[in-house]
Amino acid sequence: MRVSQKLLMESTYNQLNRAGEGLLKLLEQASTGKRVLNPSDDPVSANRIMEMKNELSRIDPAKRKSQYVNSWLSMSESALQNMEEVLVRAKEIALSQSSATATSQTRAGAAVEVRQLYDQIVALANTRLGDRYIFGGTQSLVPPVERDDDYQASFNGNEESIEVGVGLGRKVAMNVGITGLLRDNQVLDTLRGLIQGLENNDPQAISASLDGLDSGYDALLELHGEVGSRVKAVEANLENLGDLQLNLEGTLSDYQDADMAKLLTDLANQQTAYEAALRTTAMITRLSLIEFLS
Amino acid sequence: MAGIQSVLDIGQWALHAQQLGMAVTAHNVANVNTQGYSRQRLILEPATPENYQPGQIGRGVRAASIERVYDRFLGLQLRNELSTKGSLQAQSSYYKQLESIFSGLSDSDLGSELRAFWSAWDELSIHPEGGTERVGVREAALQVASRIRGLREKLVGLQEQLNRSIRVSLDRANELSSQVAQLNIQIKRTEGSGQNANDLRDMRDKALDELAGLMEIQFWETQDGFSVVGPGGVALVEGPNHWSLTSQTADTGLEEIFWKSSSGALVPITDKMGAGAIGGMLRLGQEVVSRELDRLDRLSAELIWNVNQQLSTSSGKTPFTSLVGQAVSDPSQPLTDSGLPFGERIIDGEIHIWLYDGGNPPAALGRVEVNVTAGVTTLQDLVDQIQNDPDNAGRLQASITAEGRLNLQAAGGGGFAISQDTSGALAALEINTLFTGSGSLDINVSRAVMQESRLIGAGRVEDLTGAFSPGDNRAALEVLALRDSPLLDGESLEQAWSSAVAGLGVEASGAYRVADYQDQVVEQLEQQRSSTSGVNLDEEMVKLLEYQWAYQAAARLIETGRHMMQSLIEMMR
Numbered sequence: 001m002r003v004s005q006k007l008l009m010e011s012t013y014n015q016l017n018r019a020g021e022g023l024l025k026l027l028e029q030a031s032t033g034k035r036v037l038n039p040s041d042d043p044v045s046a047n048r049i050m051e052m053k054n055e056l057s058r059i060d061p062a063k064r065k066s067q068y069v070n071s072w073l074s075m076s077e078s079a080l081q082n083m084e085e086v087l088v089r090a091k092e093i094a095l096s097q098s099s100a101t102a103t104s105q106t107r108a109g110a111a112v113e114v115r116q117l118y119d120q121i122v123a124l125a126n127t128r129l130g131d132r133y134i135f136g137g138t139q140s141l142v143p144p145v146e147r148d149d150d151y152q153a154s155f156n157g158n159e160e161s162i163e164v165g166v167g168l169g170r171k172v173a174m175n176v177g178i179t180g181l182l183r184d185n186q187v188l189d190t191l192r193g194l195i196q197g198l199e200n201n202d203p204q205a206i207s208a209s210l211d212g213l214d215s216g217y218d219a220l221l222e223l224h225g226e227v228g229s230r231v232k233a234v235e236a237n238l239e240n241l242g243d244l245q246l247n248l249e250g251t252l253s254d255y256q257d258a259d260m261a262k263l264l265t266d267l268a269n270q271q272t273a274y275e276a277a278l279r280t281t282a283m284i285t286r287l288s289l290i291e292f293l294s
Numbered sequence: 295m296a297g298i299q300s301v302l303d304i305g306q307w308a309l310h311a312q313q314l315g316m317a318v319t320a321h322n323v324a325n326v327n328t329q330g331y332s333r334q335r336l337i338l339e340p341a342t343p344e345n346y347q348p349g350q351i352g353r354g355v356r357a358a359s360i361e362r363v364y365d366r367f368l369g370l371q372l373r374n375e376l377s378t379k380g381s382l383q384a385q386s387s388y389y390k391q392l393e394s395i396f397s398g399l400s401d402s403d404l405g406s407e408l409r410a411f412w413s414a415w416d417e418l419s420i421h422p423e424g425g426t427e428r429v430g431v432r433e434a435a436l437q438v439a440s441r442i443r444g445l446r447e448k449l450v451g452l453q454e455q456l457n458r459s460i461r462v463s464l465d466r467a468n469e470l471s472s473q474v475a476q477l478n479i480q481i482k483r484t485e486g487s488g489q490n491a492n493d494l495r496d497m498r499d500k501a502l503d504e505l506a507g508l509m510e511i512q513f514w515e516t517q518d519g520f521s522v523v524g525p526g527g528v529a530l531v532e533g534p535n536h537w538s539l540t541s542q543t544a545d546t547g548l549e550e551i552f553w554k555s556s557s558g559a560l561v562p563i564t565d566k567m568g569a570g571a572i573g574g575m576l577r578l579g580q581e582v583v584s585r586e587l588d589r590l591d592r593l594s595a596e597l598i599w600n601v602n603q604q605l606s607t608s609s610g611k612t613p614f615t616s617l618v619g620q621a622v623s624d625p626s627q628p629l630t631d632s633g634l635p636f637g638e639r640i641i642d643g644e645i646h647i648w649l650y651d652g653g654n655p656p657a658a659l660g661r662v663e664v665n666v667t668a669g670v671t672t673l674q675d676l677v678d679q680i681q682n683d684p685d686n687a688g689r690l691q692a693s694i695t696a697e698g699r700l701n702l703q704a705a706g707g708g709g710f711a712i713s714q715d716t717s718g719a720l721a722a723l724e725i726n727t728l729f730t731g732s733g734s735l736d737i738n739v740s741r742a743v744m745q746e747s748r749l750i751g752a753g754r755v756e757d758l759t760g761a762f763s764p765g766d767n768r769a770a771l772e773v774l775a776l777r778d779s780p781l782l783d784g785e786s787l788e789q790a791w792s793s794a795v796a797g798l799g800v801e802a803s804g805a806y807r808v809a810d811y812q813d814q815v816v817e818q819l820e821q822q823r824s825s826t827s828g829v830n831l832d833e834e835m836v837k838l839l840e841y842q843w844a845y846q847a848a849a850r851l852i853e854t855g856r857h858m859m860q861s862l863i864e865m866m867r
Contacts, residue, residue: 001825002825002826002830003825003830004333004824004825004827004828004829005326005327005828005829005830005831006326006327006824006828006829007821007824007825007828010817010820010821010824011821014817036399037399038393038799038802039393039396039399039795039796039798039799039800039802040389040393040798040799040800040802040803040806041803042803043799043800043803046399046795046796046799047792047793047796047799049399050399050405050792050795050796051792053405054405054409054788054792057406057409057413061413061416061417064417065416065417068420068421069420130421131423132421132423132765136765137763137765138753138763138764138765138766138767139655139763139764139765140423140763140764140765141423141611141654141655141764141765142654142655156655158761158763160763160765160766162422162766162767163767163771164419164420164767165416165419165771165774174420256399288831288832289831289832289835289836290831290835293839
């Protein structure tokens with residue numbers, strides 16, 4: 001083939017251009033550490049990368065929510081436990097004060113203590129997390145339980161459950177209502193009866209409260225158990241989320257990140273190619289008959 | 295007669311011929327870097343011989359012509375490939391811009407904004423009483439809206455840029471057509487007087503090359519020069535005459551191309567622009583940019599409508615005391631037909647509004663019921679139904695503002711909440727909604743929410759009892775459920791966006807690859823042409839030496855002739 005000056009120059013120029021372009025691409029990858037910078041670099045991987053990112057973006061919020069639910073449930077748990085202790089104490093009092101050894105003085109003293117126990121239950125039922133009453137159901141901004149001077153309780157909350165998504169498509173009810181326990185299971189009414197029995201020095205009324213205290217205690221335990229099992233579920237969920245996150249991050253990295261060892265080798269190769277192109281250019285431009293004619 | 299005179303004669307012709315050869319060589323050397331130049335060569339012929347005894351005797355050399363070395367068929371092939379290259383190159387450079395507009399793999403694209411939006415709802419769902427969470431939702435919604443509007447602006451900007459490029463390219467094409475016509479005249483004149491118009495022909499070829507890069511052309515040579523026919527068979531050049539192309543931007547924002555006939559009539563040829571840069575840019579606008587704009591528009595519309603529809607029946611921390619909606623064009627026209635962006639999505643249904651006292655928690659006082667019939671119920675009907683409901687008893691004042699907005703005001707220190715709307719009328723009226731607007735052009739956060747983020751609802755009131763609970767998060771959960779609902783072409787909004795980005799990536803990588811390949815095809819052909827027509831300096835040097843030696847030899851010939859002549863004259867003394 002006849003080689004014209006233009007052909008020679010243009011093909012060296014193209015070669016230099018191509019070698020430079022390859023070098024630039026590799027340098028870009030090396031400096032970002034990413035293999036796929038634009039969707040067009042590898043459309044299939046790009047699609048997977050976006051899917052992974054979508055999935056990953058749900059995990060952190062899900063973890064945060066699980067932790068919030070966890071703290072809500074733990075708070076409920078400890079409040080319920082305290083209520084249990086209160087009821088145990090009330091039962092002790094009822095037992096001791098219903099015996100023949102008790103006097104009107106001891107009963108009057110015990111009445112004062114039971115009033116305090118009553119208030120403790122009300123205070124525990126009105127436990128707050130931030131601005132929210134955790135036992136009020138969806139009626140979360142008013143105290144679920146209030147009492148008047150006569151120890152008559154009134155109830156503002158409901159038993160609606162507040163469901164939240166905690167990731168992986170799971171929904172958890174984070175709250176338990178207390179109205180059912182305190183009103184329908186008559187825990188507060190029983191305590192009120194105990195107070196009146198103690199104040200009226202009426203051993204029969206005092207021992208009558210024992211059954212109510214027992215059934216209240218059982219209901220409380222049941223509620224406590226339910227909360228406990230939810231805490232376990234949420235903790236397991238948190239663990240799953242952590243595993244999934246690691247997994248997804250690994251896969252994302254496989255699709256997205258450049259293999260540094262390979263990249264650096266490629267870079268060295270490309271550099272050699274570029275240098276070779278430069279060297280040939282320098283050699284070719286010196287080769288001309290003009291150089292030898294004088 | 296072959297005398298000494300003829301030796302001198304031959305010598306003189308030879309000197310002249312070699313000199314000419316050197317001039318041609320010099321011309322080649324000088325044009326070694328000229329784009330589109332074809333090397334030229336001097337064609338030498340022996341002069342007509344003279345009859346003599348014992349036979350014909352030569353009379354030396356004559357310079358017959360100066361020819362350019364040019365492969366016509368290679369030129370033809372190259373021009374076809376240049377058209378394809380022009381269109382592919384134009385497309386791939388715009389695909390690069392599109393990719394950077396979408397920036398799908400960065401962490402600041404629309405997909406990320408959508409994710410942040412859903413995350414904000416996620417946070418609200420877990421704390422439906424929260425104030426900060428509501429501000430979070432509002433800010434995320436603002437970001438989504440402004441990102442969508444920004445994307446639209448960029449896409450429209452790209453379309454305008456395409457249109458500008460098309461206009462500039464058309465101007466250039468017209469200039470080239472006129473050049474070809476001019477050159478036709480000059481070449482005809484030059485060649486008519488028996489000369490070779492080598493350099494003029496090179497220039498005309500170059501102009502045709504460039505024209506072929508801009509659009510698909512066909513051409514042939516007549517006795518008046520080249521005739522060039524453009525897309526759709528319209529004449530661009532015929533001998534000394536040329537016709538021009540012009541364009542207009544249509545209402546769609548796309549550029550339309552016309553051929554201007556001799557009488558000045560405009561013939562549309564937009565659909566006929568095949569290969570070439572102009573056709574490539576046209577198609578990119580028609581097919582890709584329009585499609586992406588449309589997709590963005592539909593994505594925005596679905597986001598606005600679905601979120602608004604969920605929220606129109608939501609409730610916040612306390613009952614509403616006042617809500618004002620979007621203006622209708624005419625309150626006495628059916629809602630479906632009164633200029634509301636989503637008016638046509640209203641169906642037959644019922645609206646329930648519960649009324650409350652001012653207590654904490656609020657106690658339900660009664661339920662107002664409104665019937666909506668699509669295509670019949672007007673805004674005025676709606677207001678009348680609310681006003682006249684026996685359960686209302688003046689607690690809820692409905693009216694229409696001067697601008698045509700529905701205005702709901704609670705009277706007597708109470709409040710109200712919407713527990714049901716199966717018609718979608720409230721969402722269309724933008725009562726108790728988050729977004730306003732109809733699509734990617736005007737999507738924004740509603741004015742009411744901008745002023746008071748507490749108006750964002752997260753819960754629902756019980757439709758049967760009217761129980762109002764600030765800790766309810768069902769509305770937030772249902773908005774959140776939209777995240778995975780197939781709202782757009784069977785995909786969720788995030789998926790639809792990902793598919794758009796990935797689809798564009800596939801197209802772009804294809805476009806780059808094909809453009810790359812075409813580059814190589816053209817490069818190959820250009821190398822072939824360069825191999826035939828290009829100047830090789832070494833070759834020219836050798837030729838120079840040849841001509842120099844021949845020149846020296848011819849000079850020696852004349853010298854010898856002179857000596858012979860001198861001898862003759864001496865003899866005669």
